[in-house]
Amino acid sequence: MNVSLRQLEYFVAIMDEGSFSRAAELLHVTQPGLSHQFQALERALGVRLIERTPRRPRLTPAGRAVMPHARAALAAGARVESTAHRVVAEVEAELYVATMYSHSVGIFPDALRSWRLTHSGIRVRLFEHRRSATMTAAMVDGQADIAIGPRPDHWDGYVRSLGFERFTVVTAEDDPVAAGRHTISLVELADREWVHFTPDSGLSDILDAACARAGFTPAVSIRTEQASSALRLAAAGMGPALVPENNLPPHFTGRTAFPVPPVDREITAYSRTPPDDLGEAFVTAIANRLLAVP
Template identity: 55%
Template sequence: MTTLRQFEYLVTVVDTGSFTRAAERLYVTQPALSHQIRALEAALGGPLLERLPRTVRPTPLGRAVLPHARAALAETERLHAAARRASGLEDGELEIGTVYSISLGILPPVLRAWRREHPGVRIRLREYPHGDRLRGAMAAGAADLAVGPVPDGWDGPIRELGVEEFVLVLPADDPLAASPYRTVPLAELADRAWVHYAPDNGLAEVLDQACAAAGFHPVAAIRAEQTSAAPLLAAAGLGPALVPATIVPPHSDGVLLRPDPPVRRTLAAYTRTRPDRLTTAFTDLLATHARTDQRA
């Protein structure tokens, strides 16, 4: 039978690269640590660690076990945090996972309002470039609540928050900036070089799919590693950018136009299990801001 303590020992040995350093961090003797690792290996049917001259590395079996060990430890910590929250303690912690564009646009006013109402609750924010990365991290136990695009095939509770509108950003002197209806058919930008996104950024897929629906593939003039850079680069004249309306700075030098057809994606908050009262309260506040903070 495996125990959480054995998982903690395994993870600490891997993270420190040494039985000696792991024993010091865990405040146990090295023989006791080695004994627990051997017991875990016996329970799982094979060696988990390979001792090298200067370090320790996981075996193939160890690498397969590690994500589950980390997830079990993280889930245990969240269990204790949930118990503290349910008992009314003010020193709880809420872990939120999200994608870059949401942490830039929608979350800041929500977190500001939350801090006013719950000043004693700590927020830990984990950011991911892609919705699939967020979904995988959430499944592995990385957060209490995930906020992002609706996840495919998610088994836990999902609460849709609203629709995220996308806008086109063009420099003020662009010929299309004077569009009388403040809209631009995407097909009119087929011959442009775009401010695109890094391949692992989920907004790259949004742009590619929107342009494909308009009958072309966007050529990249530049690829932005940071989501926040896209509207700035577009305003500077490097090419049009398709961005969530909520991430455009209030005093942007660029011109915002609606793409035709509109580009939207549905956002959701989701959890692995039924959310506790504190997580539900945060989701309620988030849903209110997601409905009202749309600038398109």
């Protein structure tokens, strides 16, 4: 049995207006079209709902039994529409966002601070990933509304470039190699043991690739999963680390210097379909955070 809200709306309007013609006029449809849909409703229910009389249609016993439920269904449909409109109007909405661990530490706090100033009623749920490949797979499975992270490989949906995050070399405060320097060549650190990342971290690939371009393979002092841990370990003297600059905490006690040649990573927003107004506003907040970094 296929009964639509539109058919129930026609049924209620016929009785409220007292005629098929006035109901059609109210609903801005043709009378034959309205009659056709009403007859389809009666066929679907297997009962006659209305008896046509010379003065006005009257409900049959079945019609009287169905009418309260028809009105309740229309009211429920109106509540569904109202809820959807409230979400569009950013009331009681929740945005699902997939991202990388280092982005949730380095990019999101400042971006979310500015976001909350204009979208205080919106909840954001983060799904954090170690590798961009696992995040892309999760997005294919529908985990989140939008993903913020490195440009995905072979993505057929919506992709927007948000900018680039740059990486910095971190050492202990008493490490003489970075003393008073703004930049440093990675080859100068070829004989050092590094604070490296576990192979399932996307940051591991970035360090290996940067060192390979400098002509060496980094020796490993210790491995960690997250940039925030690498920062603390490097500051404690466990060896140099290569981390996103945006992960540096205020008043960091270690030394920092930008590698030469520079190391950076493109950050994108992507989703299966173009984001709605709410999603687009969130993406813009992230982009503004990246552009604000000197």
